[in-house]
Amino acid sequence: MSQHLPEKLPIVHTDAVRDALRARREIALVDVREEDPYAQAHPLFAVQLSTSRLELDAPWRLPRRDVPVVVYDNGEGLAEPSAHKLIALGWSDVSLLDGGLAGWAEAGGELFRDVNVPSKAFGELLEHERDTPSLPAEDVKALLDSGANVVVLDARRFDEYRTMSIPGGTSVPGAELVLRARDLAPDPATRIIVNCAGRTRSLIGAQSLVNAGLPNPVAALRNGTIGWLLAGFELEHGQQRRFGPVSAASLAAARESAQQLAERTGAQRIDEACLARWAADASRTLYRWDVRTPEEYAAGHRPGFGSAPGGQLVQETDVFAAVRGARIVLTDGGSASDAVRAPITAHWLAQLGWEVAWLDAPHPSEGLETGTWQPARGASPEVQTIGVAELAGLLAEDAATVIDFAPSAQHVQGHVPGAWWALRSQLSAALKGLPEAPKRIVATCGTSLLARLAAVDIQALTDIPVSVLEGGNAAWAAAGQPLQPGGERLLSPRIDRYRRPYEGTDAPREAMQGYLDWEFGLVAQLGRDGTHGFRVLQPA
Template identity: 40%
Template sequence: MPTDEFEFIDASGLEALLLGDQRFALFDARDEGLFAKSHMLFACSLSLADLEARLFRLVPWQRTLIVLTSDEGDGMAARAARRCLGLGYTNLRLLRGGNQAWQRHGKSLFKGIHVPSKAFGELVEAHYHTPMIEAAELHGLMASGAKVRIFDCRPPNEFHRMSLPTARNCPGADLLSRVPAMVDHDETIVINCAGRTRGILGAQSLISAGVRNRVVALKNGTMGWHLAGFPLESGRSDLVEPVDPARLDGIRRMAANLRERFDIAVVDMSAWLSRAEGEPANRPLLLDVRGPWEYQAGHLPGSRSAPGGQLLQATDYYVAVRNTPLLLADDDGIRASITAAWLLQMGLRDVSVLDHRDIFSHMTESGTACWLPARLIPLVDTVDAPQLARDLEGGTTLVLDLGSSDDYYKGHIPRSRFVMRSRLAHSVPALPRLPCVTLVADDAVTGAFAAREITELYGAPVRLLQGGRQAWREAGLPMQTGLEDAVDPPEDMWHIPSSPLGGLDSAMRDYLSWEIDLAAQVAREPGTRYLVGDRPPASPRTPEAPTPANAAGSRN
């Protein structure tokens, strides 16, 4: 596939960018399943599957330098560049030789996803000596009736999938503002996640803030509990409720101490509002670290939902533009402060928090934001679930499922075919010919862009199922499980080890070993800036800059 319409950057130029202060994004354009097998440490996964739906959220300013990579010779980076160009992004570079050129440059490729964040968790544990409790010891304490309280710091959907007996759900950023008020002084607080990172950060957050109870992280989380032979529960929802604000004075003092220790600036609301109206290149990225349900109920214009615990666990999913200033928002001054303290120790240089007082009066937007301008979204016909059921019965439509392979495996529309958007050009022409095609997509934006592609490839009308797979289920229509009707392999995503597609017990053991070994592996990579436990240096507040001449590369 020709790439001469784009400029290149070589591995040495990319290394210079990683060591510098310029704002830029580095994206790997392959599907996440392939990305998870081997990728550059600071590359963010942005696959062709949902590029249009995610790009504007990740890169708000269209003149930001974007470097695209993939495997050498696969053409994915060039395809992604064309899509970026079609959305108005013009400052694009392709990494010459792709990921393999980075290896030839003497650098490493990494397995897994969210590697910088997970390596950070291991560094935190090593630096602070975060206390751990083994599954067998915790099980014994629970059986003996000891005063132990377990808090699962994952998002509610993960808690619902599997949880420890008696555990309550308190997402990571909420731990400090909720847990201390719920426990007696002599109770042991146990924080768990699925593996290691979030449990370590959650427990250490309470310890570093000054909570006086004994606080420990469950070693290896729910996976360690399961591998030790103890049962997990599923289907539970037990979210810890917010504490009365009148009872938070002591916790707010703890948060203030963290801000002082790490030199975290508090930005006045009027100062933010004036900056929000200025040049986009000079604005910080405004991240709302509250729960997604709180964000949907009401949020500040221009803010992006990034729940604090997940922001630390998967920083590269929420923050793709390196060296961009971050402004964290919440409604209590606690969640943003503790999240900012960890991000600074992770090596992000410019992180501040928004003054939370009177913040609700400025939350004039609600719902889930769509960052892509509506004028760029192709028009597509739609069909409702009952009509699609009749069309399937009559044999007049081919149904293609563009959702995740994990969701497809768990339940999909009978006779629908799982396809990966990155492989449409290969898979669609070989499919049976029917009068029309119906797409099932996780979001309407991705569905609309895929419909345009498939119309050209299939040569028949293409429409989108309103409400996707959920609308079909809510209509009381039958579902089918498994991958028997899948056209493409389930390489669209990284499958969690505890899932059937992830490998179960053997994969859990491999995952935990991989996570423990990360800290040593990342230390030699350019761009690593971990400052665990240290007061960060003064934050450079550099505006967006043009690409330096030695990093710009060439067209040949």
């Protein structure tokens, strides 16, 4: 019997991809490697969508099934099977990048390092063109030590702020700054310092306040917490200071400035009827994001809108909008603070080259959904499952081998005792790395979603019985079973996540300085690349 071979995939040259990017035609340039190799080198607008998680992440990151998708790797053999998988899942316009990553470079395409590069590069271009005010750590420390009239506003996510923060700083994530700053610094003479971990969010945050016309002197903390540490200063840990309610006067002033800025950048103000037309337009990709805090989103949000707090949306646009050239619609809900965060976020996305609109309409009186955001997922395969008690019994009898497919950082933090860790994208090699043939394999992950997909792959590679732990590691822990820390039983290299030099509290000084040096060079890289389409708003 002859074996059915997949159809040959079309090949797209680097020049065609670059032409589409410059023309703002919809295209998704998809790197199917794990995050660490992706972060070492990739095109500016390439999005990382690991072959390990295609079924889970493609539905919400590539929502239009006939959008042009160009897939590549760097010779690992992942691109072609990933492209065929996308086709099998329902995407109809899938091709391979000619020569992969090496072909891009050989054709003269610029290669970028790190993650969220479009946003970081834009931040550097912003400072270059607008001379965004900043102060070095030494000057900020002197102001704080002298008791000067100064406030420090931390523009990162609250969990990042809680990990480490500038002494005395208050958590005000990026999209909240224009809304909250007037109440946090009501005296026009109060100096406002905006910080993040490195540079991007502090530069964009400080420039947000400058653009919005705050009377206060404003500056970014130059190089963020990295610069603070490199200057030899101590950070606080575990702080809980957050912004408070918004006064009516501050709300009115913030709303007027935010909407004027959105209009100046070409961001569109749309109503319910326009949103409905855009949602029904099958020829365009549409992303819909609620830019409020996660807590506000969970309390009640419009159906069809995901959660993307505005500061993070600007920082991680390549994650939240994987299709370059797509439309983006933002809402900030029906609370007393609406019509500020959506337009201020839209004014940044417009400068980043997106067709973006903000919904000028309050929440409907009924029909809101509650709870945390649940991304659209593909259908979960039917697999054999076992419960926590049954797995505990098998382990006690040494009758099962557990393979954990959770993110490696979660595995190291705590896993089912004795579990091995593996990458789904390297499953064949991982199975060969087991010291002996298992009697039975039990796949798990954080929730069992990825483990279900991995179990199907395992069963295709071996005759060993395979089950999935129902509910994954979360169910194991919730049942009171112990979690074992450590990373001694690794079947795959830990390349699923790129370690950012600015996260955590133990980054080497050389890595932190190297990261800053890299950021300084991004403006020159943008010039060489020539596809970005960024437009920095100039003073009125």
